Each structure stands twice: as structure tokens, then as C-alpha cells.
Amino acid sequence: MTAPRLRSDLESIPAYKPGKAPAPSETPAHKLSSNENPYPPLPSVAAAIADCIGGINRYPDMSGREITALIAERFAVDPAQVVLGSGSVEIVSQLMRATAGQGDEVMFAWRSFEAYPLLARAGGAVPVAVPLDSDHRHDLDAMLAAITERTRLILVCNPNNPTGTTVSSAKLDAFLAEVPSDIVVVLDEAYLHFNHDPESPVGIDFFRRYPNVVLSHTFSKAYGLAGLRIGYAISPAHIAEALRKVAIPFGVTQLAQIAAVASFQAENELAVRIDELVAERDRLTEALSAMGWSLPESHANFVWFPLGSDTARGVEVFERHGLLVRPFPGEGMRVSIGSVAANDTVLTAAAELASLVLIPTDAAETSAA
Ligand SMILES: *Cc1c(COP(=O)(O)O)cnc(C)c1O
Numbered sequence: 001m002t003a004p005r006l007r008s009d010l011e012s013i014p015a016y017k018p019g020k021a022p023a024p025s026e027t028p029a030h031k032l033s034s035n036e037n038p039y040p041p042l043p044s045v046a047a048a049i050a051d052c053i054g055g056i057n058r059y060p061d062m063s064g065r066e067i068t069a070l071i072a073e074r075f076a077v078d079p080a081q082v083v084l085g086s087g088s089v090e091i092v093s094q095l096m097r098a099t100a101g102q103g104d105e106v107m108f109a110w111r112s113f114e115a116y117p118l119l120a121r122a123g124g125a126v127p128v129a130v131p132l133d134s135d136h137r138h139d140l141d142a143m144l145a146a147i148t149e150r151t152r153l154i155l156v157c158n159p160n161n162p163t164g165t166t167v168s169s170a171k172l173d174a175f176l177a178e179v180p181s182d183i184v185v186v187l188d189e190a191y192l193h194f195n196h197d198p199e200s201p202v203g204i205d206f207f208r209r210y211p212n213v214v215l216s217h218t219f220s221k222a223y224g225l226a227g228l229r230i231g232y233a234i235s236p237a238h239i240a241e242a243l244r245k246v247a248i249p250f251g252v253t254q255l256a257q258i259a260a261v262a263s264f265q266a267e268n269e270l271a272v273r274i275d276e277l278v279a280e281r282d283r284l285t286e287a288l289s290a291m292g293w294s295l296p297e298s299h300a301n302f303v304w305f306p307l308g309s310d311t312a313r314g315v316e317v318f319e320r321h322g323l324l325v326r327p328f329p330g331e332g333m334r335v336s337i338g339s340v341a342a343n344d345t346v347l348t349a350a351a352e353l354a355s356l357v358l359i360p361t362d363a364a365e366t367s368a369a
Contacts, residue, residue, distance in 0.1 A: 013121045016114070020324045030342035033326045035161070035191075035302050037224035038338045039273050041259075045225075048262035052255050060254035067260045071232055074264070075204050081235055083243040086251040088190055088218035088231030091243070092155070093119045095214060095233070098242040099184050100125035100152040107146060108155040109138040111162060111331060113188065116155055126150070136163035136296040136306065140175040147179065154179065157188040158203075159195050162326065162334035163306075164298025166200040173201075176210050184239065186214050191300035193222035193274050194281070200299065207234055214239060219256075221301060222274050223263045230256035277301050281337045287347050291354050305350075306332040310357040317356065321349040 019033025041049070064084045072079040085091035096119055100106050106120040110129035117127040130146050133139040138156060147154075159166050167175075179185055187203040189195075203215040218231035230252055233243060263270060281298060288295060288303070296304055307314045308330065315327045318335070323345055326334040335346055 009121070009124070013118060016118055019326050022324060029322045029324055030338050030345060031324045032302075032336040032338050032342060032346070033324045033334075034226070035221055035300070035334075035336045036226050037221060037273070037277070037301075038342065039224055041224060042263075042266050042269055044266050044269075045259055045262040048258050049228075049255050052258045055254060058254070059250050060252060060257060062250055064252055064257050067230075067257045067264075068232075070261060070264050071234075075234055077207075077234055078237065080237045081240055083233040083235060083240045083247065084252045084257075085231045085233065086248060086256075087220060087226075087229040088188070088216045088233075089115050089119070090229075090248065090251060091216045091231050091233045092116065092186070092188065093123070094243040094246050095153055095184065095186055095216070096120055096123045096125060097246040098239065103150065104152040105148060105150040106153045106155070107143060107151055109143065109157065109160065111328060112155070112157045113161045113190075116157075125152070132160070132163065132165075135165065136160075136304065137165040138167050140167060140171050144175060144178050147183070151183055154183060154185045155188055156185060157190075158200065159191045159197075159298070159300040161190065161300065162302065162328065162332070163296050163304045164191075164300045164302060165296050166195060166197045166299050168199045169201040170199075172206065176206065176213065179212070181210075181212050184212050184214055185210070186216055188216045190216070190218050190221055192217065194278055194301045195299040196278065197299045204234065211236055219260050219263060223260070223270060224273075225256070225259050225263065228253070228256040228259050230260050277337050280340065280343050284337065284343050284346060288350055291347075291351055293350065293354060302334050302336045304332055304334055307357065308332065313357060314353050317353045318346075318349045321345050321352075323349055 022029035022031055068079050068082045071082045085094060096106055100123060102124040104125050105128045106125045107128040108116040109132050120127040128146055130139060130143045189203045207213050207215055215234040220226035235243060305314055311327055311329055311333055314333050315325060318325050
């Protein structure tokens with residue numbers, strides 16, 4: 001008997017690898033592998049979710065009217081320009097499915113968000129990964145040069161996951177001026193709230209100026225709703241219409257919508273938490289640099305250790321200290337900003353690691369120069 005037939009090209013697609021979760025017995029452990037917000041939900045958000053539970057026998061509001069209106073108001077756009085997704089991962093998937101058919105090309109920097117190549121391939125498109133430059137930033141010139149007749153979608157992850165780096169407004173402007181206007185360019189701003197880089201583009205300004213720019217935002221990171229799955233696109237209306245066609249019907253639950261509304265209403269409280277995470281990131285960055293680490297400057301809620309062939313050793317040292325991080329074998333490891341206690345432990349582990357490995361990148365070069 002032959003097995004049920006599946007798409008043959010799926011065999012070449014690796015499964016998405018989520019950040020490692022602590023084993024039940026291994027405590028205490030700090031999960032710093034998925035860039036999650038370390039804070040528990042705000043009481044007001046938890047209460048709004050609890051109030052909603054009695055209604056889960058009903059389908060959610062498919063149009064997400066209330067949260068869509070709030071988002072539209074916040075960014076001064078038309079509600080028709082807002083599309084919800086089951087996390088912004090679904091937004092990225094919608095964008096790929098709405099723009100790229102079989103054999104069309106979806107371009108992104110690499111290394112960047114690991115869902116990009118997986119979603120592109122799953123949709124039948126050809127992923128085109130353009131290496132980051134030597135400063136771990138998007139190489140927009142190389143991306144421009146890689147555009148072909150088949151390019152349908154370009155993703156710019158700003159700040160970039162996992163390196164934390166930003167593109168500059170000036171470079172993005174120069175890039176967008178050259179990209180053919182029939183190619184959709186996505187600014188994935190999952191880490192928008194942590195980005196205080198004055199040189200960095202603010203997506204909404206670019207959205208207003210370029211008719212082919214779409215923004216992808218999420219409630220998962222700064223707002224701490226990763227477990228509920230809600231993100232959104234801000235998009236020109238005709239593209240938004242296409243995104244709704246390929247969206248999973250009822251993909252955004254009522255709990256997620258309600259929690260997002262409650263989060264908008266509690267933004268002052270959330271802003272305090274975001275400021276604390278940013279202050280922690282800056283504290284960590286300074287302390288690591290004082291130890292001799294020369295890491296790319298992060299504008300997100302994580303830091304990137306470009307350890308290269310020492311990555312496995314780095315992960316092992318961190319795990320010994322109870323820190324779960326995200327390894328990219330042979331390239332480096334990404335460490336999320338966590339609680340103060342977790343970040344203190346990161347510094348302890350990083351000091352130990354520094355004594356074991358030749359500290360990578362520019363530090364060695366600068367001191368030798
Ligand atoms: C975490 C992340 C997302 C958001 O994922 P959700 O599906 O919204 O939880 C999107 N893009 C990037 C680059 C990310 O790192």
C-alpha cells in the first residue's frame with residue numbers, strides 16, 4: 001500500500017523550531033529563548049480576558065471591529081488599512097500568500113527571523129536570503145541588486161531578529177526609491193517599542209510616503225500577549241483586501257482581541273515595563289562591553305552573541321547557569337532580556353564564557369589595530 005501523497009517539496013522544509021522550554025524538573029531556569037516579555041499579564045488585562053471566557057462558545061468577531069478601530073485611530077489610518085492576524089507570523093504568511101505564487105521570489109536578509117524562509121517555501125515561493133553586512137545589519141544595496149523579475153515581496157526586519165540591529169532612515173529611503181513600486185516591501189516592526197535609535201525609520205512615516213510599504217506589528221513582545229496570538233498589518237487598502245482573502249477565517253480569537261483592547265487601554269502601565277526592559281538591555285549592553293564583549297548594538301529586547309564556532313560552548317555555559325537561550329549553530333546565540341535576576345545571571349555566565357573563548361568580532365580587531 002502506498003502512503004497518502006504529500007507535496008514533495010515539503011520534504012525540504014525544516015519545521016519551525018520554537019525557543020527551548022525548561023524541562024519540568026529543571027528549576028530554576030530562565031527562559032530567554034523566545035524574546036518573550038518576562039512580566040505576567042497586567043491585572044486589568046487578565047480581568048478582561050476572564051470576563052470574556054463565558055463567551056467562548058461563540059465565534060469571535062471576524063472583523064475585529066473594536067481593536068481594528070483602536071489601531072486605526074492610533075496610527076491615524078483608515079480601518080480598511082488594518083488587517084488582523086493570528087500573531088504577526090500570520091501577517092507575514094498572508095503577505096507571502098497574497099503576493100508570491102509558485103516560483104515567485106520572497107526576499108529577506110539573513111540571518112533574520114527564521115519563519116521567513118519556512119513560510120515562503122510552504123507557500124510555494126522561492127526564498128531569497130541576502131546576507132547581512134559585516135556589522136550584522138541589512139545590506140540594502142545587496143538586496144537591491146538581488147531583485148529580479150520574479151521578486152514579489154521584500155521583508156525588512158527592523159530591528160532585526162536575531163541581531164538587534166537597525167537600518168537607517170536615510171538608507172531605507174534610498175532603498176525604497178529604487179525598489180520597483182510593484183514590489184511590496186514589508187517593515188516587520190515586531191520590536192518597535194524597544195527601538196529608541198534616533199537614526200532608525202519609524203514605519204508609519206514610510207507607510208505614508210510609499211504606496212508599496214506594509215507594516216507588520218504584534219502584541220506578542222512589548223505588550224506581552226505572545227500566548228494569545230494577535231498581530232496586525234497596516235497596509236494600503238487594496239493590499240489589505242487581498243490579505244483578508246488569504247487570512248484564516250476566525251484566526252484571531254475573541255480573547256486575543258479583548259486582551260489587545262485592554263492592553264491599549266493600559267498603555268501607560270505597559271510603557272513603564274517597556275522602559276524597564278530597555279533600561280535592562282542598556283545595563284546589560286554596558287556591562288558586557290566592560291567585560292570586553294563587542295556585540296552588535298541591540299535596539300530590541302535581546303542581545304546577539306556572534307560566537308561562530310564557539311556557539312555550542314556558549315550555549316552550554318549559559319545552560320549550566322540555568323539560562324535557556326536560542327542557538328543558531330555555527331553563527332551565534334540570541335539571549336532575550338528577562339527579569340533583573342535573569343539578566344544578572346546572564347552577566348555571570350557571559351563573564352565565565354569570556355574567559356573560555358576568544359571574544360569575537362571587532363574587539364579583537366580594534367585592540368590589535
Ligand atoms: C517575534 C517576532 C514576530 C512576532 O510573532 P507573533 O506571531 O506576532 O508572535 C514577528 N516578526 C519577528 C521578526 C519576530 O521576532
